[in-house]
Amino acid sequence: MSLASKAVRGAISTISAGLGAPALGLVGTLVITRFVAPAAYGQVMVASVLVLTAQQFSTLGLSQYLIASPDCGRRIGFHATAYHLLTGVVAFVVLGLVGSWAGRLLGAPEIGGYMPGLIAAAVVDRVAHTPERILVRDLRFAPISGARTAGDVAYSALSVSLAATGMGAMAIVWGNLARSIARAVLLIWKTDLRDWFSPCKLTLAETKTLFAFGLPVSIASISNFASRRWDNLLVSSFFGPGPAGMYNLAYNLADVPAIQLGEQIGDVLFPSFARLDPERRKQALVRALTLLGLVVFPLAVGLGAVAHTLVAVLFDERWRLVGPMLMILSIMSVTRPVSWTLASYLKAIRLPRPVMWIEILAVAALLGSVFTIGRLGPLWTCTAVGLAFIAQVLVQFGYVAKREQIPLRTMLLSVWGPLSACAIMAGCVFVARYSLDTPSWSSKLLALSVEVGVGASSYLVAVAVVAQGPARELIQRVRDALRRRVSLPSGAPAPQ
Numbered sequence: 001m002s003l004a005s006k007a008v009r010g011a012i013s014t015i016s017a018g019l020g021a022p023a024l025g026l027v028g029t030l031v032i033t034r035f036v037a038p039a040a041y042g043q044v045m046v047a048s049v050l051v052l053t054a055q056q057f058s059t060l061g062l063s064q065y066l067i068a069s070p071d072c073g074r075r076i077g078f079h080a081t082a083y084h085l086l087t088g089v090v091a092f093v094v095l096g097l098v099g100s101w102a103g104r105l106l107g108a109p110e111i112g113g114y115m116p117g118l119i120a121a122a123v124v125d126r127v128a129h130t131p132e133r134i135l136v137r138d139l140r141f142a143p144i145s146g147a148r149t150a151g152d153v154a155y156s157a158l159s160v161s162l163a164a165t166g167m168g169a170m171a172i173v174w175g176n177l178a179r180s181i182a183r184a185v186l187l188i189w190k191t192d193l194r195d196w197f198s199p200c201k202l203t204l205a206e207t208k209t210l211f212a213f214g215l216p217v218s219i220a221s222i223s224n225f226a227s228r229r230w231d232n233l234l235v236s237s238f239f240g241p242g243p244a245g246m247y248n249l250a251y252n253l254a255d256v257p258a259i260q261l262g263e264q265i266g267d268v269l270f271p272s273f274a275r276l277d278p279e280r281r282k283q284a285l286v287r288a289l290t291l292l293g294l295v296v297f298p299l300a301v302g303l304g305a306v307a308h309t310l311v312a313v314l315f316d317e318r319w320r321l322v323g324p325m326l327m328i329l330s331i332m333s334v335t336r337p338v339s340w341t342l343a344s345y346l347k348a349i350r351l352p353r354p355v356m357w358i359e360i361l362a363v364a365a366l367l368g369s370v371f372t373i374g375r376l377g378p379l380w381t382c383t384a385v386g387l388a389f390i391a392q393v394l395v396q397f398g399y400v401a402k403r404e405q406i407p408l409r410t411m412l413l414s415v416w417g418p419l420s421a422c423a424i425m426a427g428c429v430f431v432a433r434y435s436l437d438t439p440s441w442s443s444k445l446l447a448l449s450v451e452v453g454v455g456a457s458s459y460l461v462a463v464a465v466v467a468q469g470p471a472r473e474l475i476q477r478v479r480d481a482l483r484r485r486v487s488l489p490s491g492a493p494a495p496q
Contacts, residue, residue: 028156029249030314032163032171038318040169042245043103046236047111048176049229050095050102051118055125056225058091059084061217061352062210063133068347070137077196079206081130088126092119107236108244117173121180128184131191143190147183155179216352220343223359227366227392228255231385234370235378243321243378250325250382257299257333282406285345286414289338290470293418294463296337301422302455304330305429309448324379331386334422335393338415342396354399362392417467421459424466428458 033041062080066072096119103111128147135144159175167174232251236244303310304327311323346355366388374381401408432454436447 028160028175029252031160033249033315033319035163035166036169036172037242038245039240039242040245041172042236042241042243042248043108043110044114044169044172045232045245045248046103046106046108046241047099047114048118049232050099050111051092051115051122052225052229054091054095055088055122056222058087059129059218059221060087060211061214061219061221063130063214064217064347064352065210065213066130066133067137068213068350074194074196074198075200076206076210077130077134078198078200079202079210080133081196082202083207083210084130085126088123092123095119105237106233108241114169114173117170117177121173121177124177124180124184128180128187130196131187134191134195135187140190143186147186147190150186151179151183154182213350213352216356217347220352220356220359223356223363226363227359227388230363231366231370231374231381234367234374235381238375238381239378246319246321247325247378247381249319250322250329251332253322253326254300254303254329254332255336257296257303257337281345281349282404285341285400285404286406286410287470288341289411289414290417290467292337292341293415294467294470297334297415297418297422298425298455298459300330300333301426302429302452302459303333304328305426305455306433306448306451309433309444309451312444313448321378325382328379328382328386332389334419335389339389339393339396342393342400345400351403354403358392358395358399361395362388365391417470418463420466421462424462425455425459429455 060083062083066077066080069076096115099115100109100112103109132144132147135141155175155178158178159171162171162174232244232248235247307326307330308323311319311326315322343355343358346352366385369384369388370381373384373387397408397411400406401411429451432451433447436443436450
């Protein structure tokens with residue numbers, strides 16, 4: 001099987017196995033918001049961001065070396081695991097000491113009660129991190145998607161059940177712990193323990209090899225994380241935990257297409273790019289951007305187009321501001337998958353430092369725009385975030401085009417067709433919305449169905465006009481991958 005077909009099959013496996021979890025998670029979020037006020041939701045989200053910040057700062061990017069160097073051996077695997085666990089212990093001890101003080105500083109003084117459970121969940125994630133990277137390195141995406149789905153199901157089931165019994169925002173904490181445990185059990189079960197935990201003496205030479213690659217990647221990852229999460233802390237500081245809770249909810253909803261499709265496709269592309277020769281890699285990048293746009297862009301733009309009606313159907317009046325926030329923040333799910341693809345390309349050709357500097361510039365732009373434009377109000381914060389993500393992806397386009405001698409026009413045109421089709425789709429949805437009268441909940445539900453139907457049909461027509469060639473290639477590759485899976489003998493394992 002060709003590497004391209006293998007990558008497509010891996011992407012299909014990863015995505016299809018996880019399609020049910022986002023729907024269940026959306027239902028879970030709806031139910032939880034019936035029992036948890038925006039202010040309490042905002043408090044637990046601030047605690048979560050602080051825990052994730054400690055997690056991110058102490059990761060050091062070491063396990064990424066295992067993907068970029070598929071033949072590095074089990075000694076390197078143990079080195080990565082040992083340092084990953086050690087730095088995590090230090091980070092979480094420090095967070096336990098300063099977490100409550102940080103919460104008061106950020107306008108969320110009640111986060112201390114949520115912190116222990118969230119730290120416990122992060123510790124479990126820490127243990128499972130290297131096994132997950134081993135599976136990515138080996139292009140074994142089905143176990144990863146299965147673990148993610150199991151975790152999301154565990155989170156939704158437990159958090160909703162506990163919220164319904166009156167536990168409030170603590171239900172979210174226990175749900176996070178359940179998700180981490182479910183993921184970790186499956187990921188560890190699906191890997192060979194010797195690949196990541198074969199105890200050996202830690203050596204200076206192998207430590208230097210790991211850290212030389214990992215530190216720039218880690219700084220880039222920290223910057224990427226900061227650009228995605230620290231805006232929540234600023235919103236809480238500027239406007240209080242209530243608006244912060246609504247902002248976080250809108251952000252997470254807007255992030256669904258990027259996380260559930262874009263990030264999982266990015267997981268496939270990184271090891272796939274690493275296995276290609278230079279010329280084929282350049283061609284693969286351009287084609288990957290186009291095919292990614294055809295899949296992810298309509299979901300992102302469509303979510304923003306129906307945001308007003310969607311929020312009116314799913315949430316009560318307390319969460320009304322989520323609608324316009326979601327519409328603006330949907331820009332992220334257009335830009336971020338493209339950004340991940342370009343970053344995966346640079347890491348695959350062993351250029352972690354440019355990824356690092358671009359991410360640093362991106363977080364500086366985001367925090368700067370939120371500190372200036374964002375202080376005008378929560379919706380202005382959403383606008384500032386969208387502009388920062390657009391600026392980041394344009395810088396990445398320019399750098400990759402210059403570094404790899406790929407015409408910038410070629411790279412921009414690779415996403416122009418899908419974007420044009422999405423613009424047509426959004427226009428049709430807006431016309432449909434303003435043509436409908438929706439005074440009652442049932443009429444809003446009907447309007448949402450109409451908007452989704454109009455968006456889907458108009459996008460298919462638009463793609464047939466402005467991006468017919470790439471659409472045919474995508475369909476053919478999906479057919480080939482599915483035909484390959486169906487043709488396997490019963491009980492035979494898919495080739496890895």
